[in-house]
Amino acid sequence: MTKPLLSINDMSIVFTSPDEPDIEAVRQVDLTLTPGKTLALVGESGCGKSVTARAVLRLLDKNADIRTGEIVYDGRDGQVDIARLKPDSTAMRSIRGAQISMIFQEPMSSLSPVHTIGNQIDEIIVLHEGLKPKQARERTIALLDQVGVPGARDRANAYPFELSGGLRQRAMIAMALACTPKLLIADEPTTALDVTTQAQILDLLRQLQDDFGMAMLFITHDLGVVAEIADDIAVMYLGDVVEQGDVFEVFKTPKHPYTQALMSSVPQLQRKADRVRLQPIKGTVPSPKDRPVGCSFTSRCPHAFGPCAGTRPERTQVSEGHMARCHLLTHTKEEALV
Amino acid sequence: MTTLLSVENLSKVYTLGGGLFKQSRELVALNDINLTVEAGETLAIVGESGCGKTTLGRCIIKAQPVTEGKVFYHQDGGQKVELTSLDKRAIKPWRRDIRMIFQDPMSSLNPNMRVFDIVAEPLRVHRICKGRELEERVVSTLAKVGIPADAIGRYPHAFSGGQRQRIGIARALVLDPKLVIADEAVSALDVSIQAQVLNLLDDLKEEFGLTYIFISHDLGVVNYIADRVVVMYLGHVVETSPTELLFERPRHPYTEMLLEALPIADPTRRKGRNKELKGEIPYLGNRPQGCPFHTRCKYAEDKCRAEKPVLRPINGTAQMAACHFAETLNLKGAYDAAPQKVIA
Amino acid sequence: MAVDTVVPAGHVAPAKLKRESQLALMWRRFKRHQLAVVSLWIVVFFYLVAAFAEFLAPTDPSAYSARYTYAPPQGLQFIVATEDGGWAFQPHVNGYKTEVDPKAMRRSFVIDPEVIIPVQFFAPSEPYYLAGFIPMSIKFMGVENPRDPFYVLGADRLGRDMLSRLIHGTRISLSIGLAGVTLSLFFGIVIGGFAGYYGGWFDSSVMRVVEFIRSMPTIPLWLGLAAALPKDWSALQTYFAITIILSLIGWTELARVVRGRFLSLRTEDFVTAAQLDGASDWRIVTRHMVPSFTSHIIAAATLAIPGMILAETALSFLGLGLQPPIVSWGTLLQEAQNIRTLATAPWLLAPGVCVVIVILSLNFFGDGLRDAADPHGR
Incomplete structure (x- = not known):
């Protein structure tokens, strides 16, 4: 197995507010990212x-605090614990944008509306790589070409609003790749796109991953997209990673009731005769303030029993690399009832 | 029917x-x-x-x-x-x-009106009932969509997105x-x-x-x-078909492209790289001549660039498509790629 | 039949429902702005002063006394030394004595701590009418002997009591702001509302007119209009004329705000939903749209008042707005126009201080309201 590029160990993130009690938005999360692989969250x-992903770049709001845990990044300058760096320190800035970069759901919010996309990408290259503007522009055009922007030389002079949603997303990907990052964080990059454009962008990301060998953290709510692009999957519910593992294995044998329920909530492409009624999860996600004491899924879980309400389940290994947090894995119902 | x-x-x-x-x-x-x-x-x-x-x-x-x-x-x-x-x-x-349910559960409910008034509004506008009868009808309609009676005095912001959509549904249904x-x-x-x-x-x-x-x-x-699907592209109906037929064997290349692009929640059916998806929807202002889809269509020929196809029944089936070659093209459906069932 | 019928479960009379109205929510958000809350109290204080001007002012604002021209402020004191060396509670002011500057041979007043003029709260007075129709014969404070000088904030060129004039000026200045804004609000809502709801050519032409009016330099425009007022008009007529002149400009800003809200609300799904319910235009506007932006209107109106007050002050200061004998902050400041007067009687600037305090408070208050009215704000 290749050496992990980034490992998040036992990370908890707490939001503080002067008027209200602290809210633990992320609880004891463990994630590992390897070069050339995609982890879907x-x-x-x-x-x-999203909070988890932003923590990796230390882009959290002021009132968010990484209480415990570490984010070990094995970058160009050896291992660093990102959780211990100051968000605006030189060390962090040399990682952010250059070694780890991020693309967002809405490209308009991260592209400057008053600069051409070419200039915006040039600037990053000049800043992080120290190239001359002329050389930087050549790199920019090559990048835009690589991400499939037709007529890259001319389009480099276009302003973001002159591009379609798909092209904008491509431009943002080019910008994220400007310094050949080792890790790309993609936060719902295809959610706002049409299905045909989405398919193109997913293709592109896969292609680029092959070319650059970067690791990818892909955040989405769409299980179809996960199945399409991920190597590993981590399912989150109310701040907990309830299940994680190889994408084929988790889709085939989901162990956590939430994963199972999520999968049976998505309409399958089936003929009328085979069609089964959807089995939605009952109720709605409680707010983090009202999170059940034990397993956070207790209030909606169809299998909840004895220990669920009171004890938080431990990370339990199901098979090699496949983990879940569920009491059903360690107890049987009968045993618990005794 | x-x-x-x-x-x-x-x-x-x-x-x-x-x-x-x-x-x-x-x-x-x-x-x-x-x-x-x-x-x-x-x-x-x-x-x-x-x-x-x-x-x-x-x-x-x-x-x-x-x-x-x-x-x-x-x-x-x-x-x-x-x-x-x-x-x-x-x-x-x-x-x-004829009633409507909107997409955005945030903006489709008036933030200044209580749930009761939102659902009662159509009844009041049409002067269907008032007083006790109105109240009963609103409460029972809300109950049918799963909003409990003790919540009817709240404002929309107190509800989650799903509950708000239920309220929107109740507003549509209250007029029968x-x-x-x-x-x-x-x-x-x-x-x-x-x-x-x-x-x-x-x-x-x-x-x-x-x-x-x-x-x-x-x-x-x-x-x-x-039960039935109408596929639209650039302001045109390009295909109408009973659902199962459409997914089994689409008749319009655009439908095929949509099905091709659809991600399926099963990694074993991963579609992989797909070079055939190309282009983007043109801006409505510069609509192509001829068939609206020809700029992205892999089957396009000269006829498509010149002549606009008409929507017509295909080979006597219940399917209609607006493609010059709908009768002869053998397009790929989605079912053969579909999983049996993810969870046993 | 029993009087108190049991309401079946699930049947809650809507009228009795516990609820938090939009305004209550807004108030809760508003209370988080401490500066705005303080400002609100200041504004309330000034408006109370304006409302009870006759009661609060110790003397008639136009009562003059040649003996006490430019008498300095006496200040209100509460403790007197008693003969046995102790002290006693006795609200009082000190009298004056005159001193003659040996060089310039000019007479000037100096406070004489020896003379103690007792001050009475809720003192009986000449009968007067509060707000013009409530007969009263008691004042907030007064001296026992009406002949004694009583100039807490000093006196002006004619020996008139500054405090009384300031209080009466507050009434005129603040009410002109309020009246002007009310008038602006009326025009603004009607014109802006129509423009926003119907859109199209009507909207475009109204907006061009608004832009035209706003592009005119306001001070010369006011000056021109004010100068055109007939000199022989009564004080009341001038007062209303000035109000109208001020609101002629003021409505444009409010019309813009209203139109903007209407335009953005018109495309909201809930308005479409109301149209699809079959509701009439009138019902849509009054029941669905207006309640969604009343809070914004209140905030915008609050922010418009300072402009009105400043405009009145400026006009009157230049001698083109209200004319003496009407007492307003502007006409009072007119007295403080030359530097020599200011050097000898700086207390004449008191109205200026009031203007600054009120304008700042109204602005902070309006900002707070605006933030509170925005449902997207926290």
């Missing part, structure tokens, strides 16, 4: 997947 | 710009749309952004004026009412029969409609909530004998809920 809105 | 609604030669043209110093430009959002909705069916309208599916829904319900064409609503007795020519007052009675137009009604919801709402829509259809026009971009959801 899946969950519904508010599950903490 | 009886026809409930028919749309004939409907067109919608927006005039853009046209200020003091500018020439106005025309933007054709809907181009000569013909379709029928049968009583009791769920008709899905699918397509990517800008294809005109939302505009079509709004034109049918007369939330927007149409430029040309007719929309007939077929009453129980068999008489037809033409909706587009009616003025505000004359169309009011038909607003009871015949036809409900659901415009991306589940798109803004989380997966698990989406499943709840889809099931709810299914149950309500059964209970109230509803007909749905289900506007969506999500083919997975459409396959689950729809």
Whole structure:
């Protein structure tokens, strides 16, 4: 197995607020990213997947605090614990954008509307690589070409609003790749796109991963997209990674009731005769304030029993690399009832 | 089956710009749309952004004026009412029969009105009932969509997205409609909530004998809920077909492309790299000559660039497509790539 | 039949529901802005002063006394030394004595700590009418002997009591702001509302007119209009004329705000939903749209008041707005126009201080309201 590029160990993130009690948005998360592989972070809105990703870049809001745990990054200058760096320190800045970069759901919010996309990409190259503007522009054009922007030389002079949603997303990917990062964090990059454009962008990301050999942390709520692009999957619910493992294995034998329920909530492409009624998860996601004491999924779990309400399940290994946090893996119902 | 609604030669043209110093430009959002909705069916309208599916829904319900064409609503007795020519007052009675569910659960409920008033508003506007009767009807409708009676005094911001969408559904149903137009009604919801709402829509259809026009971009959801599908591209209907036939064997290359692009929640059916998806939807303002899809179509020939195909039944099946080669092309469906069942 | 019928479960009378209205929510958000809350109290204080001007002002604002021209502020004191060396509580002011500057041979007043003039709270007075119609014969404070000098904030060129004039000026200046804004609000909502709801050519032409009015330099415009007022008009007529002149400009800003809200609300799904319910235009506007932006209007109106007050002050200061004998902050400041007067009687600037305090408070208050009215704000 290749050496991990980034490992998040036992990380908890707490949001503090002067008026309200602290909210633990992410609880004891362990994730590993390896070069050339894609880890998909899946969950519904508010599950903490974006917070986790932003923590890696230390882009969290002021009131968020990485309470425990470490984010060990094995970068160009040896191992560093990102969780211990100051968000605006030189060390962090040399990692952010250059070695780890990020693409977002809405490209318009991260592209400057008053500069051409060419200039924006040039600037990053000049800043991090120290190239001359002329050389930087050549790199930019090559990059835009690589991410499939047609007529890259001319389009480099276009402003973001002159591009379609798909092209904008491509331009942002080019920008993220400007310094050949070792890790690319993609936060719902295809959610706002049409299905045909989404397929193209997913293709592109896969292609680029082959070319650059970078690791990718892919955040999405769409299980179809996960199945399409991920090597590993981590399912989050209310700040917990409830299940993680190889994508083929998790899809085939999901062990956590939440993963199972999530999968049976998605309509399958089936003929009328085979069609089964969807089995949605009952209720709604409680707010992190009202998180059940034990397993966070207790209040909606169809299998909840004895220990669930009171004890938080441990990370349990199901098979090689496949983990889940569920009491069903360590107890049988009968045993618990005794 | 009886026809409930028919749309004939409907067109919608927006005039853009046209200020003091500018020439106005025309933007054709809907181009000569013909379709029928049968009583009791769920008709899905699918397509990517800008294809005109939302505009079509709004034109049918007369939330927007149409430029040309007719929309007939077929009453129980068999008489037809033409909706587009009616003025505000004359169309009011038909607003009871045709209702709408909106996409965005945040903006479709008035933040300053209590849930009770939101759902009671249509009853009050139509002067159907008042007092105790009104109250009972609102509460029972809300109960049917799963909103408890003790919550009716709250404002929308106190509810989650899924609950708000339920309230929107209650507002549509409180008038006992015949036809409900659901415009991306589940798109803004989380997966698990989406499943709840889809099931709810299914149950309500059964209970109230509803007909749905289900506007969506999500083919997975459409396959689950729809009986028949209308595929739109750049303001044109390119294919209409019973759902199963459409997914089994699409007749229009655009439908094939949509199915090809659809990610399936099963890594073993991963589609891998796909070089055949190309191009993007052209801007509505510079619509291509000939077949609207020819710029992205891998089967396009000279005829496609010159001549616009007509929507016609294909080989005597229930499928209709607007493609010059619909009869001969052997297009790939989606079912053969579909998983049996993910969870045993 | 029993009087108190049991309401079946699930049937809650809507009228009795516990609820938090939009305004209550807004108030809760507003309370988080401490500066705005303090400002609110200051504004309330000034408006109370304006409302009870006759009661609070110790003397008639136009009562003059040639003996006490430019008498300095006496200041209010509460403790007197008693003969046995102790002290006692006795609100009082000190009298004056005159001193003659030996060089310039100019007479000037100096406070004489020896003379103690007792001050009475809720003192009986000449009968007067509060706000013009409530007969009263008691004042907030007064001296026992009406002949004694009583100039807490000093006196002006004619020996008139500055405090009384300031209090009466507050009434005129603040009410002109309020009246002007009310008038602006009326025009703004009607014109802006129509423009926003119907859009199209009406909207464009209204907006061009608004832009035209706003592009005119305001001070010369006011000056021109004010100069055109007939000199023989009564004080009341001038007052209303000035209000109208001020709101002629003021409505444009409010019309813009209203129009903007209407335009953005018109495309909201809930308005479309109301249209699809079959609701009439009137019902849509009054029941669905207006309640969604009343809070914004209140905030915008609050922010418009300072402009009105400043405009009145400026006009009157230049001698073109209200004219003496009407007492307003502007006409009072007119007295403080030359530097020599200021050197001898700096207390004449008190109205200026009031203007600054009120304007700042109204601005902070308006900002707080605006933030609180924005549902996207925290």
